[in-house]
Amino acid sequence: GMDLTVDDSGKKNGPRHLTKKGDPEVRRLAYNAAMAACRSAKWKPFYxxxxxxxxxxxxxxxxxxxxxxxxxxxxxxxxxxxxPA
Structure with a gap:
């Protein structure tokens, strides 16, 4: 539920957008976990x-x-x- 939809064909690069497939509750919880993790020392550089x-x-x-x-x-x-290493 957290992947990109790509609309490409040949040399044409179409728009990319986040999909909303999958369980919305799991997607919401993962997003909230990411919001907390982006403030931690370990995950902030990745973000x-x-x-x-x-x-x-x-x-x-x-x-x-x-x-x-x-x-x-x-x-x-x-x-x-x-x-964490």
């Missing part, structure tokens, strides 16, 4: 790097939310604890 690339604040937060979901899934899959 700011997307802003520096020209992403809007919402797009940067969605990218951070996706990253947090991937980290959470990996921790759950491997039954390990989060150890």
């Amino acid at each position: 700011e790097s997307y802003l520096a690339r020209g992403f809007s604040k919402t797009q940067a937060l969605v990218a951070l939310a996706r990253k947090l979901c991937r980290v959470a899934f990996a921790l759950m899959k491997n039954q390990s604890k989060y150890q």
Whole structure:
């Protein structure tokens, strides 16, 4: 539910926008987690790097939310604890 929809064909690059597919409650919780994480010392550089690339604040937060979901899934899959390096 937090992916980009791309409308490309041949040499034409169409508009890209965030989709609203998937469970809206999970999307809301992941977005809220990203809003909290972007203020932490560990995740702030990741968030700011997307802003520096020209992403809007919402797009940067969605990218951070996706990253947090991937980290959470990996921790759950491997039954390990989060150890920021």
